[in-house]
Amino acid sequence: MKLIEAYIYEVTRRLPEKLRNDIALELRSTIEDMLPDHYSEEEEMEVLSKLGDPARLAASYRDTPMHLIGPKVYDAYFWTLKMIIPWAILITVLVHVVETIVLFSGEESVLSVVIKSFGIIIANIIHVLIQTFFWVTIVFVFIERIGMAKSDGSLTKYGTEWTPEQLKTVLVISKKKVIPRGEVIFSLVWTAIWVVLYFNADHLAGVYRSMDGEGLQMVMRALNQDVLMSYLPIVLPFALLEIGLALFKWKERQWTMRLVTVNAVLKVFSVVVLTIIATNPTLLNEAMIPYLATELNINMSSVNNFIDWAVWTVITVIIVTAVIEIYDSYRKAKA
Template sequence: MNLIEVYIQEVTRRLPNKTRKDIALELESTIYDMLPEDYSEKDVHRALETLGNPAILASKYNEKPMHLIGPKYYDVYITLLKLVMPIAAIISFIALVAVKFLSPVEDGAVLATVLDMILEGVGQIIGVMIHTFFWFTIVFAIAERVDGIKDDSPLSARFKPWSPDDLKHVIYVPKYKAINTFELSCGLVWTAIWGTTYFYADHLLGIYENGEKGLRMVMPAFNQEVLLSFWPFIVLLIGVEIALAISKLINKQWTHKLATFFTIHQIASLAILVIILTTTNLFTPEFSNQMGGIFTTTPAHIENFIIWGLTTIFVVFAGWGIFDVYKRANIKTDIESVNKR
């Protein structure tokens, strides 16, 4: 077997037909120039090893990339993909929850409702992420082949060759001040959960019994009409939380302004919670009487216990959250210290 001819074949078969003959002749000449007059098989091995893998050598001759997404677009591709995929997943989940708001729920079918929402949400998120990944990859793969630029140097986020001026557009985010994607996603998911629970409280919160069809709610804890009378405040809170999430996404780190925004939101949430909890007829009489019988106390005592318990839990978590974000916002980085000097 002539290793030289096989090597040339392995290179040229990866090239367009119109260039194969010329490149084969050029490559053959190059190989024989590397060999001594009275060459041996070892000399051929050494020459071919120097030229390297035929696929890599073919990629150098080929005018079109032999990869789906090369180094020029890869960094921008990964950066945008990491940014867009979580946002697309969160938006799809919130859209699903919004649809569930408008859908009728069978009385007492709480487990079926929650399980259906979780399963459908997970499936929808996976589907959205697959579609996002697919179309992002297709777009960048096409861009790789039609841009007409032979330079393979990685592009910056502005789709231009990198220069030191690009650093002016980069926000320095220390690890201890950073707002990561997981934190942002958890905040939006929590908004969807508590918003769903509030508008479906008469189907989700109450006393349950284990019947033939499984666990079902038989007695709601809250008067849904009273809860729905505060819907403008709840919608406002949801809107503020979404705006807070967008601010986190833009800033990427805790600042004093963002911490103040978070504090105002927590104080407003506490005020609305206290107003709702202290509203007359918030709890259904059946629930209060049932719980009073279980714990051998008066219905009023049960209601006061729930009000103070929920308020205390919210104050503790809100206080800790405010302390934590201000602590992270107040940490001075080395760069900030140098700039102040």
């Protein structure tokens, strides 16, 4: 029965959601009709072998044909794209961020560099996606037209023709528990971004003004970088743990209680570290409060109160967000 459920899952996951339940019922009924009352695993595999590759069977249920790539290699082709594209995007972003930091000369305002870099990253991602799609398509067209020209089978993501034996390795994942690949990639990108921001906080956070028509220039730094760097022995391991958690999610592919526990511990740890850093009275540039008081024409006590309110508001929002994320992951794991 486990092989049957895996086979049905492999077929229906490739279909539009509105068709999955009906086709699952129909397919289960068909398989049961083909089996005797008391069947062995060998008989089960024989029936599934007659039904053939789940990818090709799913293709027969679709209303629209697959014109770009033939059914022999379509499943392997689509799986390859899903595996390559997220990593291509991640590498593109990281390479540009590192290159921008290394080549930054200080002649241009950091804010201008960030805005310009955002546009360059988007353009680079589009270019990489076009190149990835083109070359992967060319490779699979070659495989189908030449490599599998004499084969009646279809190529799977394992690089071999499909057999019922492969169903033993299929992990049937509930839709409620699944962790999207995009979520994992976003976690890695976000970790890279906040690490860069942490090391360059004094160049980014501050008061900006337009100077002599040359764009925005920082006129007052908001943070004390030396204080931030004093927390590096805590922050750096935390960044590595975040990367490890993202890779753990990629491996598990679904929310489990073990993953929920690791995620919750890391969330709590991040909130505690953030609170300690944000509430350090020496984190703020000591010249910032008098500067704001003068510019806004208010007393320094009011500026201090506003900053304290802003810090604790941000901390509260982060705590609430962390609690919601922990609860949501727990709910998914128990689904």
